[in-house]
Amino acid sequence: MDKALPKMTLKVAFVKGVEAILPVGTTFILENFALSLEETPIISGSLTEGPLLPLVLPKPADRGIAEIFSGMGGWGMATEAFGAQALVSLEKDHATAKCHAQNAMIPTLETDEAIALGLAGELPVRFILVGDVFDSRCWAVMSWKRIAYYFASPPCQSWSGAGWQQGLESVNGQAMEVCVERTTLLQARSLTMENVPSIQTHPDLQHVKKLIQQCNYVIGHEGIDEIYPVLPIKRKRWLLTILPKGKTIDLATIEYAKQAKFPSCLPVFGARNSLALARAFNDHVLPWEQEALKPSADAMELAKDRSLLPKHMMNGPAISSQDDVLKRRTIGQWEPVPSLMSCYGGQHELPRDLLKHHGLHSWFLKDGDHIRYLSPFEGAFALGFSSKLILPADFRSAHRLIGNAISFAHSTLQVWRTHLLLGQDSPFRTDVLCIADLVELIFDRAGRFGDNVVVRDGNFAHLAFPGAAERKRSQTDDEDSPEDSQAKRARSEDISPTVPFEVVGMDPCEVDLAMPYLKPKDLQRVSVAARLYTQPLDQGAFEEGSQELLPVEHLNSWEQGRLVQVANMVPCQLLHEQKIWTEFVWLPKDTNIGFAIQQALPHALECHFQIIQHDIAEVGFHDRVNPEQPCTIFLDTVKIDRLVSPAFTQDSLLVSVDVCWKFSDLIAYVASQCGVLPSKVVILDDHAPMPESAFVLQQLSTSFKAALVTNPLDTRQLMPKKFCDFANTKEVTVAGVKVTNPMHSDNAVPADSAAVRFAARNPNWGSIRSVAVNKQEPVGKLVQTLFPDFRDPVPNVTAESAIIDPTDTVETLIAKTKLEVHFEGFKPWPVTDLEFLLPFGPPSTNDPACLMQLWVQGPFDYRAKRVQVDKEWTLTKLAASYQVLHRSNLTMIVLQHGKPLDPRQQIQHVCSKHEIQIRVCALPGGAKSEDLVKFLEPLLTKRGVPADAVKARVQAVLAKLDHATIRAHMHDDAQTFWGYLKQWANDAKLRLITPDELKAQKKAGRAEARAQAASSSATPSVQKFQEASTQQVVIDTTHFLANGSPVPKIDINAFAPDSTGIAVVSPAEALKCMPVRSLSVQPLALVVLTNQPFGDMPIVHVPASDHKLNPIIVPVVILNFGEPQVEFQHKWPQTKLVETPVVVLELKICKDLVNDWNEVQSPLAYLGLHIPEMRKDAVIEAWSISPYDKHRWKSKHDYADYIHGFCKVRLAVADDILKRSGVAGIFLAPKTPDKKRDLAYSLIQIPGKSLDEVVCLAKDVAKTLGVVECAANYAIRTRREHIQDPGLGWKDAHAVRPTRGGAWLLNAKSEPPFMYFQINETYVSVIKLDKKATTPKPHITKNVQYQVVHATPSHTPTSTTSTRMDELQERLTNIINDKIADKMRETQSQMADIKSAVTALDLGNQQQQAAVIEIKKNQDQCTARVDVMQQSMQQAINDGNAAILQKMDALFQQFGKSVETRLSAIENKVDETDPCKRAKTSTSQAFQDLNPSMKKVYKTSILVFKDRARYVEGEFRFRQGYCKGNPRKMVAQWAEKEMRNLRRLGAAGIPCPEVIDVRQNVLVMDFLGQDSHAAPRLKDTELADPAAWESLYIDCAVLMRKMMQQCKLVHGDLSEYNMLHHEGRLYIIDVSQSVESEHPQALDFLKRDCVNVNNFFGKRMVNRPVPVKRLFDYVRCSGVVVYVETSCGNALLICLLRL
Secondary structure, eight states, rough: OOSSSSSOOOOOOOTTTTTGOTTTTOEEEOSSSEOOOOSSSSSEEEETTOOOOEOOOOOTTEEEEEEETTTTTTTHHHHHHHTTSSSSSEEEEEHHHHHHHHHHHHHEEEEEHHHHHHHHTTOOOOOEOOOOOOOOOOOOHHHHTTTTEEEOOOOTTTTTTSOOGGGGGGGGEEEEHHHHHHHHHTOOOOOEEOOOOGGGGOTHHHHHHHHHHHTEEEEEEEEEETTTTTBBBBOOEEEEEETTOOOOOHHHHHHHHHHOOSSSSBTTTTTTTOTTTTTTOSSSSOHHHHHSOOHHHHHHEEEGGGGGGGGGSSSSSOOOHHHHHHHTTEEOTTTTOOOSSSSSOGGSSSSSHHHHHOOOOOEEEETTEEEOOOOOOHHHHHTTOOOOEESSSSSHHHHHHHSSSOHHHHHHHHHHHHHHHHGGGOOOOOOOSSSSHHHHHHHOOOOTTOOOOEEEETTTTEEEEOHHHHSSTTHHHHHHHHHHHHHHHHHHHOOOOOOOOOEOOOOOTSOOSOOEEEETTTTTTOOOOBSOOOOEEEEOOOOTTTSOOOOOOHHHHHHOOOOOTTTEEEEEEETTSSOEEEEEEESSSEEEHHHHHHOTTTOGGGEEEEEEEETTTOOOTTTTEEOSSSSEEEEEEEOOEEEEEETTTSSOEEEETTTOBHHHHHHHHHHHHHTTTTGEEEEETTEEEOOTSSTTTOOSSSSEEEEESSOOOGGGGSSSSGGGOSSEEEEEEEETTEEEEEEOOOOOSSSSTTEEEEEEEOOOTTOEEEEEETTSSSSSHHHHHHOOOOOOOOOOEEEEEEETTTSSSHHHTTOOSSSSOOOOOOOOOEEEEEEOOOOOOSSOOOGGGGGGEEEEEEEEESOOOOOOOTTTBBBHHHHGGGGOOOOOEEEEEEETEEOOOOSSBBBGOTTTOEEEEEEEEOOSSSSSSHHHHHHHHHHHHHHHHTTTTTTHHHHHHHHHHHHHHHHHHOOOOOOHHHHHHHHHHHTOOOOOOOOOHHHHHHHHHHHHHHHHHHHHHSOOOOOOOOOTTTEEEEEHHHHHHHHTTEOOOOGGOOTTTTOOEEEEEEEHHTTTTOOOOOOOOOEEEEEEEEESSSSTTEEEEEEEEETTTTTTEEEEEEEBBBOOOOEEEOOOOOOOOOOOEEEEEEEEEEEESSOGGGGGGGGGHHHHOOGGGGTOOOEEEEEEEEEEETTTOBGGGGGOOEEEEEEEEEEGGGHHTTTTTTTTGGEEEEEEETSSOTEEEEEEEEOOOHHHHHHHHHSSSSSOOEEOOOOSSSSEEEEEGSOOOOSSTTTTTTEEEGGGGGGEEEEOOOOOOOEEEEEEEEEEEEEEEEETOOOOOOOOOOSOSSSEEESSSOOOOOOSSSHHHHHHHHHHHHHHHHHHHHHHHHHHHHHHHHHHHHHHHHHHHHHHHHHHHHHHHHHHHHHHHHHHHEEEEEEEEEHHHHHHHHHHHHHHHHHHHHHHHHHHHHHHHHHHHSSSSSOOOHHHHHHHHOOEEEEEEEOOOOOTTGGGGGGTTTOOGGOOOOSOOOOHHHHHHHHHHHHHHHHHHHHHHHHOOEEEEETTEEEEEEEETTTTEEOOOOOGGGOSHHHHHHHHHHHHHHHHHHHHHHSSSEOOOSSSSEEEEEEEEEEEEEOTTETTTSSTTTHHHHHHHHHHHHHHHHTTTOOOOOOHHHHHHHHSSSSEOOOOSOTTTTHHHHHHHHH
16 A cells, blocks of 8 residues: 555445355455445445445455356356366356256256345355346356356357358347456456357457457467367367466467367277267157157258258259259268257248358258258257256257257367366366367267157156157058067067077987987077187187087087978078187078077177178078078178277277177287286276176177276286196097197286396485396396496395305395395495395285375376385385386386485385375486487488498587487487487587588489489389288288189188188288298188298289278288299289370570560460460470569569479470570570489570571571570570581580680680691680680680680681581571561661651641640639639638627627626615725626637648547447548537537536537637636646645546546547646546547547556656556446555545545
8 A cells, every 4th residue: 555645444335135245355346336425435336226236356265167158058067077066157048047957957046036145145056047148237146156267158149150240249249248358357267268160250359359458368278179070060169268367377288278179080980970870869759759850841942942052062963953952951870960050940930131141051860761850869969968968848949059059079178278278276176188088078978869769748858768668669660570570579688599409319220329419499598609619810819718618519410410400490500701709590491691690699780791601602681591401601790990998008999899799808808908817807888897798789889998807816816827726627529539628717927937026226326126037047147137337346135244146046035034235346335125026926914004005106007096015115115016027127216296205215104195106217327328329320320421420420419418308309200309409519519510511411312312203203103111910901812813713811810731812911920930831732822011022022012902991002922832823913904104205494484575474474375375386285294383573582473574484395395395495585494304404405605686686597597496595695505416526636625606706615624735726727726714804815825724716817718618607607697688688678668657657647746736735725724713713712711700700709799798787787786885985897807707718710721630530430429421521511520529528528527618609610618717818738737746746647537537437438639738727627628539438449549548647647746656557447447446455556546535
């Protein structure tokens, strides 16, 4: 508190009972109040707003949650899933609130009812408040529950693209602004909102974001999220979370929340989901539901209207009929839900123009043979709502509720993001650590139909399990066939479907008595199903004993064909294709294949099988067979993925199961993958354990959980296998041979039964080293393994202070006690205890008093678990116990609260309340930096460091850089790590790569790229292949033939001698079958998936498909193990591709050489127009064709100077195309594939010639290839072989071409053999070319590098032997002379035509000049008349103003005379009664005292206020517009505006001049001043007392607040220049620019006024003024905010009291 300001006391008149919600110390806000200025000011409720209700601000410990526009409680479901419940749910609609209350089982309260209960202190813990966000009382009630976190779903109609998108112009759109204003006013810790995705592009959203900034809040997260395929609906929502501006958030947390999105591909569903997959489709629709979901006739008529189809429904085949339109609007149960707001048929009731503009989005769901609307429960389950949901029985109302609801996936995702952003301030407590956990949470809570049906209960409906009557469909359904009914009955009975049989003897006259046969017995069902044998699968292994073994005599009877039919029943064997499963069933004659299968597999469906064979013939699932004798049905099943999430591992398992899999098989697979005992694993579906005998696919769930059984474990079962008791064995006879197999058991066998685990603390590093060694290993080797960094000398092991010989075996240490390790040397280390543990050893104690429970997170656990250990154990022994069953050697540390613990401590000395973490760390000692060396060497080698220098470079790097920093970034990608490494090296002044090395590396890279380009053009590319398992690659085996016949595919488990087929294996599996040898007389081979030579066999590329059924080409090696050779012969269409030689051309089109530059907007079309050879298929490829300016920067086409790019053309037409170079501004240059100059071509410079001349010359010369643009002239291109060798005896001299001044230019590397030569019988001298000189001079020089051959000027004899260059010159000369003569003749003819045309133009010009003179004369006359009119108008205006002033003066004089008359009468009366005579007051003096005035005239010619439009546009008073083009009318409106503003200020009691009258642009007001001296402006005021300035400052703040709150005005230009100081008070003037408070820029103007006021008074006051933000809030807010303990609290409080 500021000591300079006095303390004030306030009294607030609350209603009775408010003390229950306002305990001492509560901070609250008041609004809509009335203030009485008495000795003790009293604040009370206003008459219009009702009783005074406080808005209570939350305290730091408050964790209340509220949802606004709660709807169906989507936000509340999400917060409850994260461990917190919404205390208040605000909802405006009564029906929605009632339905929400039914689901949440909480009461609903009206606003008045809630206020009464709140004042009585009887508000429920949780309730639904029925009210409006625009009602301040609702916010008061919510604040009484100490709400700190708000979740809102404002109405989306104003923001949706399906509507008119009115935004903040509508009441629904303004609800979002109210949510932001109110929650920020209540100092909420977070506000989370959701809406439609189209809001992000709405311009009004920027106003909302600006409001958030003005309220000192920031956006923590904003984005659009899609929930498909997590839920079976295509639904996107805009999600936003805002936080207070002072909230500190880690940037990593913000980035993590931003990147947290649902995956586009899930392990179970992949990238697709649907109502059927999610079990959200209702296949038990009752008749009353069908009637409610049936589309109306009007809806169907509009749905068939093609013109109303939205754009996204127009894609696809052509629409030819109304049925096609209806098909576009229909989806099936195996498709996702497109939307919810358009699924109930209400859209056809919208206005027709709106439907024409946005389209009719209604759609239908196909259910059997008819279509219907989506059920509300189907839509709710698609959104992730629970199966316990209750909805209105009126489906129209239910659809509206579901359509406006937020999905459970969206709400949980944003609540989790808010939880991350809040950090320690979060009210949520959850185990969700990543998106995978969030998806699992959504799956667990999503509702499913199953066998439930929708039941009506009064006005509401819910799901219930149906009775017998409810299972029946409508009477219109067709009756099932007898076979289908029988199959359904078999599936409905919870007994084994196998027909029983017994073994009886056969007639001796028919067969041997030893061969029994089977006969049905009383048709009673008992299970005798069996497995023939078990074979390991890729997914795991079936265990023995998981099902009863078929008696051997039954198996033999089947193999001998002795199972005969009895009572019209035929025995049938169902056999898996891989022969890993079989069952025997009895079939009646003329039966259904599906019925036969469903007797053994009651859950089987047609989609579960790929191929079904009945006695080798392929049949369908619904085909009928009439077996006359025992038969076999072979089943080729389909693999279906199921996800299993073990609770005891971090990763989930994706298992491929078929229709035969039981949960016992699934348990065996999970146990084998996780290394646990199968007997300790249980599979859970929705937290319910699954029986091991049940089939996996019988459950509709696609994901399961695996947990460990909690019953105590018998340690005797953990003994090694060699100690197993073989008493429990079973002796069976197979094919006359007795076999004894042990019964199935879960005995766990360690890697080495003779292993012992030792652990010790490293004295140097303080870490724990745990190793497993054999009992026969020497002690010395144990010590070296435990302490690799103590090598010289080796530590000694002692037992009870006696040194153990290092050569003794480890087994001798087991019987000893008090084992210690002593370290000797120059620096002795402390003694370390040596601990050991035996695998499967008995517990150290069974006394509960000696045991202690701890929460420990092991080295391989992702969460802590409660364990019970001996109190006397050390932390070293505890850490070692986690590896007692493994062979790994690890180094570990023990942490608590992130700090390391001393491993020597006993368990009883460690705090048991906090979690202990055991972490694996790097091995101390030994190879300290070898991992860094191995990591850096290939990196530097790849970057260009030579092999001979890389080791020294790595050592230099390790010597100067921190090893820990390098290791921390070793797992980054190569490019990121290299950037870090360069930065570290620069900081350490270390050079990683020298410039020479970098140059060599780039050169080598270019060479390699050229080689790869050359090789890629010569050989076809093969898809890059990485070795993968056979599960990831499916090879088409139909291309593998032996002697022209196909070879069947077999499993690797069936690969054996005398077998037939090919098996697709990995290299590891193939090594087990090596070496290659003859095993069968039939075709037998292995197809090995590898990209490396294998078994000295070549690689063959074969067609295949990946796990997503995408076609790929994979390399394989064929290993033949049979006599007929298996070869690969493809059956696909084939062709031969011939490589087309191509040439790369650089093209350039110059703007100044093109007639019409617009034609070049399509450069390729322009090239084809002027170069016919580039049409059709001549151009193979074109790239980098762009316009450029003269500075070689890319620019727009209209501002470009040339076009540049590259193209690739066929070599056959390259020369013909190059000949066109130079035509129409086009220049072409041949390049090498790497865009370098092609040395196969040469140029002949033609100096001093224009382009047209050079082009003509090139056309007349043979073997030229067009014209080339050079720096100073043009040149002719030709091939180098067409340029004649000079033949001077100068070996490397070439490329002779003429230059200026009769000189010839040669290129040579060596010195000339002679200083003089003879060319064309002319003696020439060799001189050095001076690069700076333009014309070389003949002289003799030494050390010539670049030579010029200069002709001697004495004489030029004719050449007897004509060279090619002479012929070329002569021919060019003749052609040029002929062209010049023709051109001269043509020019002379044109000149004559021009002369005649000029003569005609002269005559026309004379006539035009005469007309122009006449027009100019008329224009001068018009100008003169306009000037006269302007002068007269101005004179009229001046006369009008003068007349108005004269009338006003006359009025004032008349008024003065009347006053003088009245004063005279008064004085005369006084004279009669009072003997004392008074002096008579003059008339002018009386008039001056009684009625002083001032006049304000607005000029019409010059407007000083330039930005006057800002203050007028957007104001309601000028909604009809104002005259921008007419200054006279505009200033009249401006004067009228100031008059109205002054009167409004005067009515509110604000000091300002009183308005007398206004006429057009003249405003007359009261005069403020004294003795004809105007009152000074505040700027010119001088006060001696500094405290007076503080009083004026407070007066100014009060006047600003009155203008805002009472007058609803903002001054807009308030400063010391627009305030007068008169008689100790402030007067407001110049309010012509003042705007209404609803003006779009009113707050901006108000902020500027606050800044101006603070700047002025801050320079003159002793104390600091109120902060601009506080002054701004005081002026703007209508309520009273009591700020405590601030530097300007008293000042602001005084302002409030004065008001």
